[in-house]
Amino acid sequence: MVAPKENASKQLRYDGRVVVVTGAGAGLGREYALLFASRGAKVVVNDLGGNFHGQGKSNAADKVVEEIRAAGGVAVPDYNSVVEGDKIVQTALENFGRIDVLVNNAGILRDRSLARISDEDWNLIHDVHLKGSFLTTRAAWPVMKKQNYGRIIMTSSNSGVYGNFGQANYSAAKLGLVGLANTVAIEGAKNNIQCNVIVPTAASRMTEGILPEILFNELKPKLIAPVVAYLCHESCEDTGAIIESAAGWATKVHFVRGRGCVLRTSIDEDVSPEYVQQVWNRVTDMSEAKRLNAIGEASLSLVGVLEKLRDGQNNENSVTETFRYGFKDAILYALGVGASVTDPTDLKFLYENNPEFAVLPTFFILPGLLAVMGSSLTASAIKHTTFDLTNILHGEQYIELFEAPATEGVLTTTSTVLDVVDKKSGALVITQSDSYDEQGTLVARNQSSTFVVGAGNFNGKTKAGPEVKPLVPNPKRSPDASVEVPTHQNQAAVYRLSGDLNPMHIDPSFSAIAGYKVPILHGLCTMGVSVKAVLKQFGGDDPTLFRAAKVRFSKPVLPGQTLRVDMWKEPNNRVCFRTVVVETSTEVLSGAYVDFKQIVIKPNMTAAVDLQSDAVFAGIKDRVAENEAKAKAINAVFLYKITSGGKVAKEWVLDLKNAKVYEGPVQGGGKADTTMTIADGDMIELALGKLQPQTAFMKGKLKIAGNIMLAQKLAPLLKTEAKL
Numbered sequence: 125m126v127a128p129k130e131n132a133s134k135q136l137r138y139d140g141r142v143v144v145v146t147g148a149g150a151g152l153g154r155e156y157a158l159l160f161a162s163r164g165a166k167v168v169v170n171d172l173g174g175n176f177h178g179q180g181k182s183n184a185a186d187k188v189v190e191e192i193r194a195a196g197g198v199a200v201p202d203y204n205s206v207v208e209g210d211k212i213v214q215t216a217l218e219n220f221g222r223i224d225v226l227v228n229n230a231g232i233l234r235d236r237s238l239a240r241i242s243d244e245d246w247n248l249i250h251d252v253h254l255k256g257s258f259l260t261t262r263a264a265w266p267v268m269k270k271q272n273y274g275r276i277i278m279t280s281s282n283s284g285v286y287g288n289f290g291q292a293n294y295s296a297a298k299l300g301l302v303g304l305a306n307t308v309a310i311e312g313a314k315n316n317i318q319c320n321v322i323v324p325t326a327a328s329r330m331t332e333g334i335l336p337e338i339l340f341n342e343l344k345p346k347l348i349a350p351v352v353a354y355l356c357h358e359s360c361e362d363t364g365a366i367i368e369s370a371a372g373w374a375t376k377v378h379f380v381r382g383r384g385c386v387l388r389t390s391i392d393e394d395v396s397p398e399y400v401q402q403v404w405n406r407v408t409d410m411s412e413a414k415r416l417n418a419i420g421e422a423s424l425s426l427v428g429v430l431e432k433l434r435d436g437q438n439n440e441n442s443v444t445e446t447f448r449y450g451f452k453d454a455i456l457y458a459l460g461v462g463a464s465v466t467d468p469t470d471l472k473f474l475y476e477n478n479p480e481f482a483v484l485p486t487f488f489i490l491p492g493l494l495a496v497m498g499s500s501l502t503a504s505a506i507k508h509t510t511f512d513l514t515n516i517l518h519g520e521q522y523i524e525l526f527e528a529p530a531t532e533g534v535l536t537t538t539s540t541v542l543d544v545v546d547k548k549s550g551a552l553v554i555t556q557s558d559s560y561d562e563q564g565t566l567v568a569r570n571q572s573s574t575f576v577v578g579a580g581n582f583n584g585k586t587k588a589g590p591e592v593k594p595l596v597p598n599p600k601r602s603p604d605a606s607v608e609v610p611t612h613q614n615q616a617a618v619y620r621l622s623g624d625l626n627p628m629h630i631d632p633s634f635s636a637i638a639g640y641k642v643p644i645l646h647g648l649c650t651m652g653v654s655v656k657a658v659l660k661q662f663g664g665d666d667p668t669l670f671r672a673a674k675v676r677f678s679k680p681v682l683p684g685q686t687l688r689v690d691m692w693k694e695p696n697n698r699v700c701f702r703t704v705v706v707e708t709s710t711e712v713l714s715g716a717y718v719d720f721k722q723i724v725i726k727p728n729m730t731a732a733v734d735l736q737s738d739a740v741f742a743g744i745k746d747r748v749a750e751n752e753a754k755a756k757a758i759n760a761v762f763l764y765k766i767t768s769g770g771k772v773a774k775e776w777v778l779d780l781k782n783a784k785v786y787e788g789p790v791q792g793g794g795k796a797d798t799t800m801t802i803a804d805g806d807m808i809e810l811a812l813g814k815l816q817p818q819t820a821f822m823k824g825k826l827k828i829a830g831n832i833m834l835a836q837k838l839a840p841l842l843k844t845e846a847k848l
Contacts, residue, residue: 127824136357139236142220144213144355146170146206147230147262149184152279154328155349156227159198162212163353168216168223169809170202170230170317182421200548206230206256213263224358227277228301235290240707246293253279253297257398259303260524265317274317275356278305280366285377302366309364318363320355324348325370347372371376380413412446437793442540447491447559450532451476453622454483460619461486461652464608475786476531483531485659486652487622489523491537492570494556494623508515509733518647519552520573522593524672527567535559535567541593546584550577552594595676595715598700602788603690606656607774610686611645617683619649640680647677650687654703654713657689664724671697681705687712690789697723709795737766738808741776745785752783760834763789763796767803778838798830 144161147153147169161167169192171185192199200219204211216223232252234245257278260684268274283291290814301321308319319581324343329647351369353362366377385406400407458473463486465474472480529535537559545552559568571593616629624646627634635643649656655673663669681687684707691699697720703713741764762778773826778791790796802810806825807813817835820826828835 125375131794135357136163136354137502138163138225138357140223141165141223141224141239142168143171143214143227144202144216144223144264145229146212146256147226148188149173152324152345152348153227153229153359154188155345156229156352157199157658158191158195159349159353160356160382161192161344162195162455165225166197166214166220167192167197167199168202168219170204170206170212170215172203172205172230174565176448185221190683199448203601205252205344206260207257209256210259210263212260213267216265217662218390218564220778222266223264223272224269224273225275225277226260227352227356228260229277230256231279233291234293236293236680237290240294241293241445249293250300253294254300254304257301259656261304261308261319267803268312269315272316272322272758274312274315275357275358275360276308276319277313277352278302278308278319278321279719280323282325282368285366287370295519305366306364313363314433316812320362320364321366322348322352323366325368337683343371378415380410382408382410382414385414419805422759423714427737442538443495444536444538445491445495447494447535447537449487449490449535451481454487454531455491455764456618457487457652458484458824460615460622461649461656462611462615463656469660477834481531481668483523484656485657486523486527486648487652487669488529488535488559488568489521489570490623491535491559491568492539492555492572494539494555495539496555496572496574497624515603517577518572518573518706520571520595520674521648521651521677522569522571522672522674523566523672524569524571525559528668529564529567530561544583544584545588546580546586548580550575551579551582551584552576552588554588556591571820580691593672593674595702596698596717597715598690598691598702599694600789601692604693605661605690606789607661607689608659608686608772609653609689611653611681611683613684615649616643616645618676619646619652642682644680645683647680649704650712651657651675651716652680653687654689654701655718658691658699658718661691662693662723662725663718663720666724669721671719671721671726673716673718676714678714679705679710679712682713688789692723693723699723704789709790735766735768735774735804735806736810738774740807740811741785741787743811744778748778748780748783748785755780755783758834758837760837761790761839762834764807765799765800765801766807772801773804783836796826796830798828798832798834800835 140161141160141164143157143165145157145160145167148157148167153169153428157167157169169185171186172187173184185203189199189201191322200215202215204215206212213223230247230252234241234249236242236245260274261586264274264276268276278301280301281294281298282288283295284300284302287295305319305321308317310316310706311757312319324345326343326348334484348369351367351374355362355365356365368377387400387403387407404414432677455474455476457800463470463473463484465471472478472482473484476480537557538726539555539557541553542556543552545554552573554571554573556571557570558566559570561567564708573592605791620626620629624645628640629635629646632643633640651673654675655670659665659667659670685708688704688706689701691701691705694700694717698717699720700717701713702716703712758780760780762780764776764778765772766774766776768774774787775789776785776787777796778785779790786835802820806815806820810817810820810826815825817826821828
């Protein structure tokens with residue numbers, strides 16, 4: 125596709141400007157000279173006339189001048205070497221009285237492997253490329269400074285930026301030009317003198333025979349010339365930039381510095397090679413790399429480190445990390461904790477264009493978690509023994525949100541060791557992570573308790589301090605609501621993509637070392653699933669009503685198991701809960717609670733729902749109370765799951781071992797001998813005798829799990845016509 129021609133009124137012009145281009149007899153330099161001249165500049169075409177080894181002479185400069193003049197432009201030749209840069213500048217002054225633009229382009233090659241580079245090879249390359257550019261720039265400097273205007277180009281190379289075999293001399297000189305340009309840009313700023321670097325890849329006499337023919341033919345110098353021309357125009361504001369360009373493409377290149385890692389804990393402490401080895405992954409981590417615009421910024425950041433060391437702020441016990449997130453991260457997390465498009469109310473957690481798009485509150489555990497996982501905080505808290513990932517268990521987790529977080533942004537999280545407790549069988553390390561938004565507002569606080577197996581008995585404190593958020597025991601009554609949430613086989617594989625890459629959750633061989641037959645689900649995934657269920661039930665499914673949550677990880681969960689979340693509504697907008705694996709009746713989250721700003725109850729799988737079949741169970745309860753001995757003779761526990769609209773709306777337990785009938789899940793962590801699932805209306809039909817149990821079972825209206833034969837003993841209890 126051919127680009128449309130520019131409107132003449134918008135054309136970048138150089139009328140009245142004087143441009144000096146070194147090495148302008150061919151290749152890039154020739155294209156620069158022709159373009160500047162065609163846009164109104166008066167051009168000094170400098171070229172010694174030698175070959176690309178710097179040998180011999182020719183009338184190359186004259187030929188380019190003739191081309192410019194034939195096209196109606198103004199140009200003069202110059203035959204001086206760049207190591208006599210003052211003579212080149214003098215040519216400009218004698219002919220045109222000024223110099224506005226200097227393009228340092230001249231270059232030669234003397235390629236040799238490192239061991240074969242002679243002193244002459246080294247010196248010639250540096251004289252032409254680095255020293256020549258310096259001398260010519262120095263000669264032009266007072267003129268540009270006096271006229272308060274100047275544009276300077278240094279020509280570097282990919283060999284200088286990245287290195288290249290057989291070009292040690294050339295690479296060193298070309299990267300040296302970057303340093304020279306940086307300083308020229310700094311010193312010239314107050315006099316409107318800008319200096320930039322071009323890193324071209326172009327076909328020329330220097331690259332002929334080196335580049336493949338197909339590439340050589342496409343690397344046309346004239347495609348790079350417009351980039352250099354713009355950098356030299358008065359409208360361009362860039363200075364100190366490195367611009368790489370080739371084949372009609374250009375980009376900016378700059379150096380970045382990683383976050384780094386402090387290698388000592390106080391101003392008086394030495395650095396040991398062993399500690400450097402231990403934290404080397406943090407030293408070389410470039411995930412938070414950024415560009416520093418001046419040497420002062422580098423010095424300032426180092427001063428900050430030294431001030432912290434001087435003030436006794438032990439780096440081992442504190443770490444600050446940046447956490448960037450967007451809608452994709454929030455959606456991936458939601459999928460990891462079971463959000464599904466099959467539930468319309470979950471769409472706001474899964475679709476960024478949903479008008480109510482929101483982030484699940486427990487997502488904001490991640491900044492603190494990843495900061496602690498990526499640091500040596502836990503290791504620094506336990507110095508009396510060594511341990512590895514297989515010794516570490518996540519004991520407890522607390523999260524509190526102070527502000528409603530944005531759906532995307534950057535959080536800066538500072539994590540510290542809050543407490544270390546000697547549990548005899550292991551050590552409990554509690555870390556606290558405070559996350560701040562870009563305005564410096566505290567958004568989230570997390571407390572993570574990590575249990576290190578085998579690291580106890582170090583004569584430490586046996587109880588955590590008051591600053592550690594405590595667990596809350598469940599009320600001793602039937603739950604006010606219960607929700608069953610199935611997990612799926614791939615849940616751990618999805619959840620780990622949110623950042624917790626511990627191989628215990630996906631690698632069978634690793635989980636076997638830790639004592640598990642198969643990879644287990646992340647405890648924080650179980651927490652996310654459970655808090656999501658509580659939010660749906662008592663928080664109106666509104667994340668902005670969430671205040672805080674705390675859980676204890678009691679037992680592991682296997683992907684594919686079903687979780688039952690039992691909830692108790694308590695005063696002060698608190699909902700206590702526990703999470704139980706349905707298949708094994710094992711409690712996996714204990715002492716847990718969610719604090720809300722406001723309780724909003726939705727009638728979904730909760731005891732707050734009024735069903736017709738409630739009267740049936742009220743009648744059964746009366747019959748059991750009238751004849752406890754007869755009920756206990758059945759000696760079994762039955763769980764009824766009553767559905768409404770295709771979903772479980774309520775559970776009733778007939779505990780005929782203890783002659784109790786109550787609403788909710790089986791109490792005391794017990795397990796039902798027989799579980800029956802039936803619709804509310806069908807339960808009424810069954811009690812009235814209009815629907816026979818065998819017929820209901822055959823038609824799929826009554827689903828029975830467990831001991832089917834025991835169900836036949838319930839017939840006398842179901843005759844409750846009087847109640848109905």
